[in-house]
Amino acid sequence: MTNPIKPSFDEDKVRKAFKVSVPSALLLGLVMMCWPTEFWRLIGIELGATPLPAILYGSVIAGVGLASIAGVRAPRSHLGLLLFLTCYKSVAVLFLLIHGFLMLNAGQSVPVALWVIAALWFSQALSNARLYPWGIKD
Numbered sequence: 085m086t087n088p089i090k091p092s093f094d095e096d097k098v099r100k101a102f103k104v105s106v107p108s109a110l111l112l113g114l115v116m117m118c119w120p121t122e123f124w125r126l127i128g129i130e131l132g133a134t135p136l137p138a139i140l141y142g143s144v145i146a147g148v149g150l151a152s153i154a155g156v157r158a159p160r161s162h163l164g165l166l167l168f169l170t171c172y173k174s175v176a177v178l179f180l181l182i183h184g185f186l187m188l189n190a191g192q193s194v195p196v197a198l199w200v201i202a203a204l205w206f207s208q209a210l211s212n213a214r215l216y217p218w219g220i221k222d
Contacts, residue, residue, distance in 0.1 A: 109146065111149075114146060116142025116145060117139050120142060121138075123138070128197045170209050180202040184199065
């Protein structure tokens with residue numbers, strides 16, 4: 085006889101996570117969109133000829149902040165955002181680490197920002213994955 089574990093949904097914890105995401109994502113996204121070259125240079129990364137990819141990335145982060153406003157108001161209805169953030173940040177960490185190690189293997193220096201961003205994104209991916217109610221049916 086098995087006792088299946090039922091998925092749980094902690095609305096208060098999910099709402100708090102979205103509340104943290106709103107100001108941090110909006111502020112970070114805004115800075116990245118308005119001052120992309122300066123932002124990335126500050127953390128040791130030169131953008132090269134065009135800041136457009138960095139501006140697009142900043143707009144994604146700002147969009148997460150805007151979407152998180154809806155998550156604060158109705159956490160259950162916006163659980164998909166947690167899944168998106170888990171997937172997006174996990175993939176980002178994977179490829180940051182791959183490229184970081186490839187750079188090291190090629191004898192290139194790796195900006196400290198790469199490791200810091202990978203660690204922060206990994207922490208957020210885990211946090212979002214823990215909050216997401218895996219197995220809940222529609």
